[in-house]
Amino acid sequence: MQFRTFGRFGYQVSQLGFGAMRLPTKEDGTVDFDRAVSLIRRAVELGINFIDSHHFYHNGDSEVAVGRAIRGLRDRVYLQTKTPMYREVESEDVRWRWLETALEKLGTDYIDCYLAHSLTWERFRKEFDPFMKLAQKAKDQGMIRHIGFSFHDTAEALRKIIDTDAFDCMTVQYNMINRSLEEPIAYAHEKGMGVVIMGPVGGGSLAAPSAEIAKLLPEQAKSSAEIALRFVLANPNISLALSGMSTMRQLEENVAVAEQEVVLSADDYGRIREVLDEKRRLSELYCTGCRYCMPCPNGVDIPANFELMNLHRIYGVTETAKERYARLVARKASAGDCLECGECEPKCPQRIPIMEQLKEVAEVLG
Ligand code: SF4
Numbered sequence: 158m159q160f161r162t163f164g165r166f167g168y169q170v171s172q173l174g175f176g177a178m179r180l181p182t183k184e185d186g187t188v189d190f191d192r193a194v195s196l197i198r199r200a201v202e203l204g205i206n207f208i209d210s211h212h213f214y215h216n217g218d219s220e221v222a223v224g225r226a227i228r229g230l231r232d233r234v235y236l237q238t239k240t241p242m243y244r245e246v247e248s249e250d251v252r253w254r255w256l257e258t259a260l261e262k263l264g265t266d267y268i269d270c271y272l273a274h275s276l277t278w279e280r281f282r283k284e285f286d287p288f289m290k291l292a293q294k295a296k297d298q299g300m301i302r303h304i305g306f307s308f309h310d311t312a313e314a315l316r317k318i319i320d321t322d323a324f325d326c327m328t329v330q331y332n333m334i335n336r337s338l339e340e341p342i343a344y345a346h347e348k349g350m351g352v353v354i355m356g357p358v359g360g361g362s363l364a365a366p367s368a369e370i371a372k373l374l375p376e377q378a379k380s381s382a383e384i385a386l387r388f389v390l391a392n393p394n395i396s397l398a399l400s401g402m403s404t405m406r407q408l409e410e411n412v413a414v415a416e417q418e419v420v421l422s423a424d425d426y427g428r429i430r431e432v433l434d435e436k437r438r439l440s441e442l443y444c445t446g447c448r449y450c451m452p453c454p455n456g457v458d459i460p461a462n463f464e465l466m467n468l469h470r471i472y473g474v475t476e477t478a479k480e481r482y483a484r485l486v487a488r489k490a491s492a493g494d495c496l497e498c499g500e501c502e503p504k505c506p507q508r509i510p511i512m513e514q515l516k517e518v519a520e521v522l523g
């Protein structure tokens with residue numbers, strides 16, 4: 158395992174972290190504790206020393222499984238968990254109880270990184286003061302070591318949150334086909350924050366075989382998922398990438414990548430970045446995702462449909478694009494739900510013939 162320094166804090170974290178959100182489950186969907194505990198313990202044995210959980214992953218059982226797995230190993234791992242900022246609470250006492258319960262479930266008296274989960278700029282403005290008061294009190298009492306956040310919003314919003322200098326670390330999305338936060342990631346690293354990446358394989362999107370992605374690293378990788386992980390780890394501004402692993406095989410494959418001193422040569426990294434830049438330009442020619450065409454009176458999520466078409470057409474990730482399209486169909490937001498009222502087209506700065514393109518999306522992905 159290769160290790161990296163966690164921001165300005167000086168300690169060494171494994172460049173691959175264990176995300177405890179996709180633990181092995183039984184037929185009824187509940188956590189299979191025996192398999193989950195063995196998997197996490199094996200991860201630690203293989204050198205992983207950063208484990209990420211959440212108060213409510215697996216209906217609250219993720220923290221329980223992590224707690225059982227690290228019994229006797231607490232001093233060998235850094236623990237991260239999160240409180241959901243999208244849940245309204247009647248008072249901050251509720252969040253405090255969640256934190257106390259997390260410590261109990263994890264079987265520890267301190268959490269290394271405690272995160273405000275799923276911040277957006279709106280949530281940050283509303284919840285920053287109460288969250289920070291709670292987190293600071295917990296820090297003063299030794300219940301947590303670092304205060305951080307996870308994030309789902311724009312690069313501009315992320316930079317503003319980093320600029321508050323209130324946080325020690327952050328957990329953000331970044332992968333080969335979504336590099337929108339690349340600049341604030343570099344900025345956070347420069348400011349000495351711990352930078353944790355979630356979704357290095359696009360939440361599984363990039364795990365499906367793709368000839369387009371295989372072409373990026375011919376004969377050097379076993380799968381698209383491996384190329385995606387290598388790409389993220391090659392970024393020098395990140396502290397570690399989390400992978401939500403469910404099987405020993407996934408764990409061993411990911412560890413085999415994270416053990417390599419050089420995950421991508423400088424030449425390969427530069428070349429892949431150029432190809433991805435070109436692909437991004439191509440996809441933006443088609444639809445920039447600006448959402449000026451929205452809302453559609455019939456509920457069609459126009460940019461989401463075009464994003465999936467790009468996933469298929471430009472990145473060759475067709476299986477995933479079709480799966481995700483089926484979810485749009487279920488939400489009645491798919492290209493097939495367009496009634497051709499024509500309201501959206503004049504609003505599109507790219508002058509995209511939206512109705513015609515949506516027909517193509519429905520034909521190809523439907
Ligand atoms: S043309 Fe189709 S996608 Fe555009 S606004 Fe009308 S129903 Fe919605």
Ligand code: SF4
Pocket residue numbers: 443444445446447448449450451459460463504505506507508509511
């Ligand atoms: S307005 Fe045009 S470019 Fe913007 S999201 Fe809609 S279709 Fe895409």
